[in-house]
Amino acid sequence: MPEIFVTTPRGFRWPFSKGLVVESLVNAGVEVPVADEIAHAIEQSLRASGRTEISSDELKERMIEEVERRCGAEAAKRVARQTQTFEEILIEDEHGERPFSKGVLVRSLEEAGFSLGEAHELAKRVEQALRQAGKVRLDADELEDFVAGVIKEQYGKDARKRYQKRLEYGGGIFVVEEGGEPRVPFSKGILSQSLMAAGLSPDRAYRMAREVERELIREGKRVVGRSELRRRVAELLERRIGEEVAERYRVLRAVRRLERPMHILIGGVSGVGKSTLAASLAYRLGITRMTSTDSVREILRATTSRDLVPTLHTSSFDAWRALVEVLGLKGEPSDEVILQGFRDQVARVSVGIRAIQERNARERTSVVIEGVHVVPGFLNHPLQSEVVQIPMLVVVRDEKVHKGRFRLRERETAGRRSMDKYLDNFAALRMIQDHLEALARAMGVPIIPGDNLDKAVEKGLEVITERFHTLVRVHGRGEEVET
16 A cells, blocks of 8 residues: 655645644544544545555644534634644754754753653654644744743743753853862763763663752752762662662772772682672773783793693683593592682683783783682782782673583684583582682682573672771761771
8 A cells, every 4th residue: 555645835744633633633622532523524535536645734733624624613723723733843043954853852851950760751842832832934033932931831931041041051060179279061971981880771860860960959059069979879879779779989989098909809600700800890980900810821821831831821721631631530520629629720811810810900900800710819919008909700600501501602702612512521610619708708708690691790889888988987968988
């Protein structure tokens, strides 16, 4: 069935829609069932005649005729007076003419501090009022006054004044330190990242950042102190989500004021989600440096021959094979032999890990280090007192989930990281995981269940927050002091 198009005097055309006709008629006060009957009758008439195009003026005339026949002359006059939904409303400004856009108006209303829902509803009311008034062309100032009038009717004089003054915020809202300087522009992006560090999803974090911005605009705030901004955010988190997340936000904000950098060390065998957790925590905490111990091992392999250090040139779970060759062992390896090979490789790679930690400590830089070689007992370095070191171990206790990770990895890498070698050595991997978990428990290293990666991120943030509770005391009204 051929499509029917509506053409406008300016040459634009779009598909005929019964919905546009119904919306226009309802806007003029016609009951929905009657409007639907009229729209259906017009469509049937057009299709019966074989028409594929109708002008907006002719379509309007047909609507008026049908309304007069079914609803009377008064209803027909209302339809005739208004601008239909398929007719353009043109706005004139110094740049020329442009069609009225609810989307553009929504953005202006958001800049005035209205929520997205409020902005959409207001934009809809404005368009409805413009069409009922029969507006087909108006200048930008006239539109501005029209919108202000609708806002006053809906939300009162203060809301209207806020909308009319929204352009004053073109230079932005500024955040200042306690002494009044330096001034930096308020950033929803930066605030969103802080909220994600507290455990919010990116979408929810951005929505809450926008809500904070709207509150500041509503109150006419052009400059806000950083401590006041943090207090506002914490209170909003308490109202919207709960005390636990608000407390985490307070602690993590206080962390930024500590002089010592943060070194997050994430261990675990292959396939438990270390890299995903490391990337998520680094992003949420704004840490730009991240290192994998596999990279350290590759560098050491490039500088050390296989003959000199054979365990470096194997995977962590089969490093025992190098020992078998050196020691001349025969038969299936015992658990102790497998662990001996693993520990030997860890000891070699730990030299490089310590060097990375020391350099970042000297530079006072935060870093996330992840890998199977992050093992309790091998993490100390001479400058450890200069940093806040937070180790954690990721484990996956469900064997089916663990195996599934290797299958997923193979698909995601188009076979470049084959699952076969991991599944062939799965028993050794699980035994090494048990060993690492025992070490972690003995040394008080937090254990992160990696079966659910979203929950792992949540638990990781919880570990970091609890660690900083020993360094930071957070008072009820958002004041932060180092202990």
